[in-house]
Amino acid sequence: MTVKVVSAVVILIVTWILAKVVKNLLSKVLQKVSFLNRQTDGETLAASLGSIGSLVIWLFGLVAVLNVFKLNEAVTPIQGMLDDVLGAIPNILAAGLIFFIGFVLAKIVRDLVVTALQAANVDRFADKLNQKASAEVAGVSGDVAQGTDGASRVGDTSTGGAGQLRISTLVGQILFVVVLAVVSISAFDALGIKAISEPATDMLTKILDAIPAILGAAILLTIGVVIARIVGNLLESVLRGFGVQRAVEGLGVEAGGRDVAAIGAKVAQVAIVLFFAIAATKMLNFPEITNILNTVLALGGKVLFGAVVIVVGVFIANLLAKTIGTGQTAQIVRYGTIALFVAMGLKYMGLADSIVNLAFGAIVVGGAAAAALAFGLGGRDAAARQLQKLQDGKSS
Missing domain, CATH: 1.10.287 (Helix Hairpins)
Known part of the structure; x- marks a missing residue:
């Protein structure tokens, strides 16, 4: 019996030393990760993880002490729990490693795409299009309400604010989410926990399957808007060249100070955008919205x-x-x-x-x-x- 007591004391001393070493080592190593330095109830996440590691060492030490005294009834359930935990640790580490690598890869892809788009002056091109659209709106407002030169000059000073979301940043964030979603599927599979991995995998798979259709619909709608702008400007120029405004006024129809050519061009633009919107909703497989747009187009x-x-x-x-x-x-x-x-x-x-x-x-x-x-x-x-x-x- 004395030998068992001495053995138990030695095990407890060794466990205490190992627990201290593991706690300090984990805390110092994990403190180098900025994400783990966030405060939670006055203690950093790194310190909390160090305490968890220390408690795990103590749990193993106590099981060893119970084995020395051959207390099988108390040891068996704890031993089974430890076996399950130890069996899950490799999967958790593998999933964490996969997710960490994917997170780093997603950040690299995002920064690379943002830098490439900024180098290609995509943001500047988008700002020019925005300013052109704003100028057109200001021009129409000036035709309708004359004598507001001061207000127009104030409106002309507005440029794209720094708080606006840039195209390059938006594309980079979208790619970041896509890459992270793909890696997350692999991380959930590595966990081996079907209750979590299967629903999450199915959800992410559906999202990834929908992304090509969403991107295709967005590209198609963008092309439609560009074509509508080109056709609208061309039609407006042609109508002005044929003297539609004078012809309408010659018929005795009061235009009310409105530009008939501009109105005709806007109608054509709306029709073209509606046509491409119907095609986009078909790509997204939204039959209800497609039917509504078809009805609107037919009625129009x-x-x-x-x-x-x-x-x-x-x-x-x-x-x-x-x-x-x-x-x-x-x-x-x-x-x-x-x-x-x-x-x-x-x-x-x-x-x-x-x-x-x-x-x-x-x-x-x-x-x-x-x-x-x-x-x-x-x-x-x-x-x-x-x-x-x-x-x-x-x-x-």
Whole structure:
């Protein structure tokens, strides 16, 4: 029994020494990692990990003491727990090493991409596009509200602030997350804990599978916006060259100080962007959004075609009125033609078909009734004379 006591005391002394050494060694080594120097309840993470290592050594020492006294009933559950912990340590270390390497690799990729994009002046190009768009908006505002030169000059001084997120930084952060997600899948697999690794792996796999579709949709939508800008500017120049503004004003249509060419270009730009947005939603496999955009595009096409019909009707009405000349007849023909083409335009738009049909029928019936009343009231005396002649003829 004395030998067992001496052995237990020796084991405890050795355990105490090893625990002190492990605690100090882990604390000093881990303090060199900046991430582990954060304070938690007055103690750094490095010191906490050192204490955990010391407690693990004490746990092994106590198990050894229990084995000396052959207390199998107390040793068996603790020994089983230690075996499980020791079996999981290699997997945890492997997962931690994989994640650390992946984290470093992701930072390198992010810094490399950000540096490359900055060297290619991508941020400056994006700023120029932003300033150009802002200038266009300021120009439109200046056309609508004149006499605000001071406010315009104040607006011109605004440039891209330093707080704005740069394109290079955004792309770098996206690639950082992608690389870290790929490495995280391998780290979870190395853990060997299926309850954690399988759901996390499935989730990350779905995210990675969705990334190409998201990037493709974003690229497609960006191309659509660029094409819309080019086509819009080209169409605006062509419409200005053909003198659309003068032609519209010559038809008697009041533009209200608005640029007809710019409005037509904006409509074309919106249509092109909608078309590419539909293609992007198809790539993302969002059928609900695709159906909504298809409906909007179809309705927009009907409205646009109906508006064209109405504009053509106004042109024809003015042409007929000028051909007939001045007077009440010309005005009746003019407004009647406009009403007819407005009804046709609303019919093509699909807006309130029943109301248009009812209104058109009411106009026809009202006109017929008015003609009948006018003929009846105006011909009353003539009809009375004819009846009197008939009566005189019979009486004679």
